[in-house]
Amino acid sequence: xxxxxxxxxxxxxxxxxxxxxxxxxxxxxxxxxxxxxxxxxxxxxxxxxxxxxxxxxxxxxxxxxxxxxxxxxxxxxxxxxxxxxxxxxxxxxxxxxxxxxxxxxxxxxxxxxxxxxxxxxxxxxxxxxxxxxxxxxxxxxxxxxxxxxxxxxxxxxxxxxxxxxxxxxxxxxxxxxxxxxxxxxxxxxxxxxxxxxxxxxxxxxxxxxxxxxxxxxxxxxxxxxxxxxxxxxxxxxxxxxxxxxxxxxxxxxxxxxxxxxxxxxxxxxxxxxxxxxxxxxxxxxxxxxxxxxxxxxxxxxxxxxxxxxxxxxxxxxxxxxxxxxxxxxxxxxxxxxxxxxxxxxxxxxxxxxxxxxxxxxxxxxxxxxxxxxxxxxxxxxxxxxxxxxxxxxxxxxxxxxxxxxxxxxxxxxxxxxxxxxxxxxxxxxxxxxxxxxxxxxxxxxxxxxxxxxxxxxxxxxxxxxxxxxxxxxxxxxxxxxxxxxxxxxxxxxxxxxxxxxxxxxxxxxxxxxxxxxxxxxxxx
Numbered sequence: 001x002x003x004x005x006x007x008x009x010x011x012x013x014x015x016x017x018x019x020x021x022x023x024x025x026x027x028x029x030x031x032x033x034x035x036x037x038x039x040x041x042x043x044x045x046x047x048x049x050x051x052x053x054x055x056x057x058x059x060x061x062x063x064x065x066x067x068x069x070x071x072x073x074x075x076x077x078x079x080x081x082x083x084x085x086x087x088x089x090x091x092x093x094x095x096x097x098x099x100x101x102x103x104x105x106x107x108x109x110x111x112x113x114x115x116x117x118x119x120x121x122x123x124x125x126x127x128x129x130x131x132x133x134x135x136x137x138x139x140x141x142x143x144x145x146x147x148x149x150x151x152x153x154x155x156x157x158x159x160x161x162x163x164x165x166x167x168x169x170x171x172x173x174x175x176x177x178x179x180x181x182x183x184x185x186x187x188x189x190x191x192x193x194x195x196x197x198x199x200x201x202x203x204x205x206x207x208x209x210x211x212x213x214x215x216x217x218x219x220x221x222x223x224x225x226x227x228x229x230x231x232x233x234x235x236x237x238x239x240x241x242x243x244x245x246x247x248x249x250x251x252x253x254x255x256x257x258x259x260x261x262x263x264x265x266x267x268x269x270x271x272x273x274x275x276x277x278x279x280x281x282x283x284x285x286x287x288x289x290x291x292x293x294x295x296x297x298x299x300x301x302x303x304x305x306x307x308x309x310x311x312x313x314x315x316x317x318x319x320x321x322x323x324x325x326x327x328x329x330x331x332x333x334x335x336x337x338x339x340x341x342x343x344x345x346x347x348x349x350x351x352x353x354x355x356x357x358x359x360x361x362x363x364x365x366x367x368x369x370x371x372x373x374x375x376x377x378x379x380x381x382x383x384x385x386x387x388x389x390x391x392x393x394x395x396x397x398x399x400x401x402x403x404x405x406x407x408x409x410x411x412x413x414x415x416x417x418x419x420x421x422x423x424x425x426x427x428x429x430x431x432x433x434x435x436x437x438x439x440x441x442x443x444x445x446x447x448x449x450x451x452x453x454x455x456x457x458x459x460x461x462x463x464x465x466x467x468x469x470x471x472x473x474x475x476x477x478x479x480x481x482x483x484x485x486x487x488x489x490x491x492x493x494x495x496x497x498x499x500x501x502x503x504x505x506x507x508x509x510x511x512x513x514x515x516x517x518x519x520x521x522x523x524x
Contacts, residue, residue: 037248042241042258044183049237049332050266051134051325052273053189053318058137059234060274061297065290067459069227070283071218073275079232080267082445086412087263089419089439090239091256092432096422098245099505101339103411106242108503110418110425116502117488118481119411120340125480126407127336130236131329131367132374133400135160138322139375140393145315156393157379163323164371167330171364172354185317185324190269192314196298197276199305205282212283213275225452226459232449233405234270237328238262239412243335246505277301330367337363339505344491344498374400395461399473402453402460407477409450416443 037045063072090106099105101116103123108116139160146152146159170181201209212218241258245251280301281289293300303311338360341350354361378392416439423432453460458470491499 037244037254039254039257041180041183042244042248042254043261044186045244045328045331046237046240046258046262047265048182048186048324049240049328050234051321052186052266052269053193053314053321054137054325055234055270056193056273056277057298057318058295059230060277061290061294063223063227063230064277064286065292065294065297067223067227067230068287069219069223070278070286071213071215072227072231073213073271073278074216074219075227075231076234076267076270076274079228079235080263080271082442083235083238083263083267084260085438086416086442086446087238087256087259088435089432089442090242090415091259092435093415093419093422094242094245094255094259095252097242097503097505098251099242099339099503101336101343101503101505102240102242102245103415104336105339105503105505106415106422107411107418110420110422111414113499113502114485114488114492115414115418117345117491118484119414120336120345120502121480121484121487122407122477123336123411124333124340125476126404126411127329127333128367128370128404129400129407130404131326131333132371133397133404134322134326134329135163135371135375136378136393136396136400138163138319138326140397141315141319141322145319149312155379157375160375161372163326164368164375167323167327168364168368170327171330171334171367172359172361182324182328185320188317189321189324192317193269193273195310196302196306196314197273200276200280200301203305204279205285207282207284209279210283211275213278218283226456228449229402229405229409229453229456229460231270232409233401235263235266236405236408238266239408240328240332243332280305330364333367334360334363337366342505343501343503344495345487345502398461399469402457403473403476406450406453406457406474407480409446409453410477410481413443413446413450416440416446
């Protein structure tokens with residue numbers, strides 16, 4: 001059955017689907033507010049999700065010290081190239097499909113409603129996992145700062161819950177206000193890291209301005225596959241641009257533009273910053289230095305060049321950068337829930353928007369409730385000091401972060417296939433040939449990375465060989481996909497009209513309203 005919105009049969013189903021929902025919520029605005037974001041606002045919103053300072057201070061020392069990959073700068077450029085290939089098809093798809101459900105909407109339009117239902121649940125689980133994981137490390141860092149600078153011992157989960165409340169409040173406000181908050185925090189993050197990069201170049205380590213980290217020979221070693229998974233997570237955020245398409249001015253242009261800008265900026269920034277770390281420590285010493293210092297590597301190298309005051313400021317901005325990432329993910333989860341509610345995949349209450357701000361308030365509340373439950377669950381099981389590597393707070397960050405990363409990788413690989421099928425079914429394969437080839441190559445690379453991610457999950461989460469966590473945690477994404485597919489199959493049999501709406505977003509809602517207006521009972 002054709003998945004395009006031009007199908008006459010499907011439109012007939014769309015007009016009749018969800019009529020009870022329309023009748024229940026007559027007069028309510030079930031659409032996100034348009035023209036709230038331009039290129040700059042959208043770019044800042046998606047870049048904030050990647051938390052650049054957290055990547056430089058957390059991801060990079062791990063790839064150097066734990067995985068022993070000196071060529072991390074080159075790895076970021078390679079992954080950036082893969083994601084550019086992915087973006088050619090993904091961006092073109094964004095010109096044809098404007099839906100806050102993004103990934104699952106694209107997959108539904110390409111591979112059908114059942115696949116879309118599976119993808120919707122994976123997306124909801126993956127982005128929630130990212131969000132909650134950030135609250136863990138955010139609470140940990142704030143607890144450390146209070147203990148270090150104010151001599152106050154406060155449990156990490158107290159700060160985590162405070163952040164949940166503040167982010168939840170901002171989630172109810174206008175998206176353009178959120179973009180301004182994210183923008184300020186992101187610009188400060190970038191500026192501080194760039195200052196360190198310049199200081200490292202001005203005062204290099206004993207080996208001088210060596211470009212050894214860009215030598216392909218530095219990519220060898222058993223840790224390369226794991227490093228691929230770990231570093232790809234640093235780019236997560238750029239793919240969120242289509243989530244805001246309905247709230248963006250000129251989405252056909254702005255969304256695709258922002259995706260390419262976000263990938264390009266992230267690739268260059270991460271490559272140069274990781275190279276600056278190798279310059280500051282020396283390529284031959286970076287693995288040992290990162291192993292010794294761990295997440296303190298950036299601050300250790302900064303203090304010797306820029307002094308204690310700058311390093312203290314960097315510590316504080318490390319926290320605000322993570323807060324920006326938490327807010328960005330919160331906004332994405334809320335919009336996925338909104339899109340799913342609008343199409344019948346979640347209860348209709350999730351399709352409501354805040355009357356004043358136009359934000360998806362119920363979806364925002366859902367994310368906050370999930371965060372509180374998960375944070376409290378880890379807090380209850382935490383019976384050790386926060387600097388203990390077995391502490392629950394560190395498990396919260398590593399477990400949730402890697403579950404989220406695997407989910408997004410699976411979604412990107414599926415979306416690559418969906419893009420190809422979508423344009424082939426529309427008879428546009430010849431016109432879009434080079435984009436489809438790029439999508440195919442990116443999809444193959446992403447499948448390979450997904451396989452490595454599952455294979456090395458015990459390393460990613462710090463579990464021992466043979467640990468049950470190596471299959472339980474990635475199994476959460478697999479279970480989500482299967483549950484979503486089963487749900488989609490049930491909808492197809494029991495509620496075909498609802499199944500036909502999956503992926504159509506506001507387009508289906510507008511058709512419903514038109515049909516409702518034409519109905520003799522519309523005045524009832």
